[in-house]
Amino acid sequence: MTVTSPPSGNGPWPELHPPPHWRVLDFISDLHLQATEPDTFGAWQRYMASTTADAVFILGDLFEVWVGDDVLDAASDHSPDNAFEQACVAVIAATARTRPVYFMHGNRDFLVGTALAQHCQLQLLADPTVLPFGGQRWLLAHGDALCLDDTAYMAFRAQVRQPAWQQAFLAKPLPERRAIARALREQSAQAQRSAATNQPYGDVHPQAVADLLTATGTTTLLHGHTHLPATHDLGHGRQRVVLSDWDVTATPPRAEVLRLTASNTGTALQVQRLPVA
């Protein structure tokens, strides 16, 4: 089923128009799947196999790192991480055979490309994307592009989102890419430890959020990235809904699906946070 529309006549913002029979949409993000955390993978695998939603939206950082779609060609990749990545891809493919699965890039998995999307029938979403659903206009985003106060990260993001940078990176041999990704993660872990605050991911910039809601004609921003799950009333009928990250081994475990359920008339809406662990 193809429901993604090209940018509408309302402006440059991509809009996704769900088919009218959709009632239940699931949103997840920031699972940071990695081979060293099999319990989080297991919880995600069980969720993906059992969800009854009409569609699943993954709003970024599904993977702790994604170094290029050529990891799908296992024969050319001798990393121990490869088997784990293949297992993740199989989970997506199995769910995508039963319902649409959408994917938006996060700051860890922005190199997920069209080859992976085709391989497992994943539908790529631009960041941000407007979603009219349940009588509201939602704005879906990963969230990192709105963390303007983290100037070091914003500079890094501007660099790595350039096609030329990505082409040069993807041209490197897989083992080298994995080593670079590892070094970057260690660097950012170091930076987090030495930061004055306890909040490693920064938070979204309130004015940037307000401006984006105005520009897109939306009322509710739905995003991940900050690992600060909450629903914020922004006044003027506006809200910011933040997804939970997943860490099944944390105390208490964090693993949550945000579910939107529209009434049969398609106008009333229920928002639920469903624990998965």
Ligand SMILES: [Mn+2]
């Ligand atoms: Mn993120």
